[in-house]
Amino acid sequence: MGDRTGISWTDATWNPLRGCSRVSAGCVHCYAETVAARFSGPRQPYEGLVHAKTRGWNEQLRFVEGALDQPLRWSRPRLIFVNSMSDLFHENVPDEWIDRIFAVMALAPRHTFQVLTKRPERMLSYLGERTDNREHAIGEQMRVISRGRNPGLPELPLPNVWLGISVEDQSAADGRIPLLLQCPAAVRWLSCEPLLGPVDLRQACTLRQCTDPYGVSHCGMVCDLDWVVVGGESGAGARPMEPAWPRALRDECAQAGVPYYEDTRMFRPLRPGCVAEGREVIGRIE
Template sequence: MTTTIEWTEETWNPTTGCDRISAGCDNCYAATLAKRLKGMGSAKYQTDGDPRTSGPGFGVAVHPDTLDAPLRWRQPKRIFVNSMSDLFHARVPREFVGKVFAVMAATPQHTYQVLTKRPDRMARILNDLAWRSSVYLRESTLDLRGPAREIPPWPLPNVWLGTSVEDQRAADLRIPALLDTPAAVRWLSCEPLLGPVDLGGWLPCGRCGARNPLPSAYDDDLLCGCQPPRFGSIDWVVVGGESGHRARPMHLDWARSLRDQCAGADVPFFFKQWGGRTPKANGRQLDGRTWDQYPTEVAGVAR
């Protein structure tokens, strides 16, 4: 489905529904939209969630009939996976997550942007060798009418894995799990940004660009003598304010700080919106310009 989300081109929702787990979920746009879609009779939004954490039409549901959609999109697209759900919610079966990854493996022409507030479960699943083998077995059975394909490498070069970070507490909890997950590109969605965030040692070294540990990673003669992050680092940061009639304000200095941290580490920075009751009216310029930077993939590794 085409979308107005600035940093993507298409949305794909093989699962729908979720539960609020942190402050960033308080005014969830997806929960509000799901309630509306349920009232309109949309088949995908007839499962109700717990009223304390979810709501009408926003119960977790899987939709096998939507799995093949990207196989029909021949032109390359940048696809946000699950704009209306969290693929790594505990009620999404591991087997179904494997089917989603098999489709992504079978469609290397697309770039998939996966975002979760549950990176700990994502890390456990994607580091499971048996689960990973099941992805390749499923991928080999897809689109058999097309030309023969080489077995894609792991991590999948066309899949960007991200986590939501609304404040420092969320950063401290979620980023380590994201960095413990094999990924071609790791990214953060700091939206809604509800407080200042110091990315500290999770960004590459601004002097030598070190992202991953080498055998001599802590030798005195390594590059500039830095200590790169243990598991890798963040490759892309998206920042945005909250939207809607109950939107909480985003402070200018919070957005500036993340932009400057990214600039110092040579990490692409994307400023999505200021947010507010009418987001379009507030625009998406930061200090007089738009920031629409994306990671560039080289052999499956962000540079």
């Protein structure tokens, strides 16, 4: 957790939770699992959260009390990636923990919080409850964090919270995107990292009849996604990414007017001799 990060699409990471478990092919070379295993010894941050033999997550999660108010202590506005070392909507995370994290996000409107999950079914279950019930639960935690002051009730969806899902291939996209689109959110986004196969986003987009300023009628693609991040896998044993896969996503985003970010530093091509470095950005979120 910290004000510096190697993740190119954010400014800082915030980890009020620790621990996770694998859920799909995108988790096979999980960087968070590797880091946790390295610091899982006695009296270290991830003690008790990984298997001693396999060095993998053991499905145990821990709330990090001392990290909860970190964003409130950052005065300069930041893009903040929430739980880079866990999953906010893991099935073993109690609703109360999520309420507390949403309370901090509501109390820090100067920041923009980037939430990412591989478990959109839990996210929808949490956010799909009666809005007034969820707002009161978060509001109660806001009062506790504010030490008795009454900051009022939040209005969901929080305007400074982006809700996103990880999508590594078409199977993940087909299962997760429809659930994301049902979640109330100011911004909905995808992280196609690591991209392990082609992904077609047309299920999230529709063709609509439009009229341009000159009165000419035409069909245009409109997408219910607000941002797409794409990158390959890095590190030892990284699985390669075919260059055509991100290219197709880029073209779909351009057609639908969806901001697209490609981190080509995390790019191991299938074709020998093909080298790409840097990043490509198309569009921006206003």
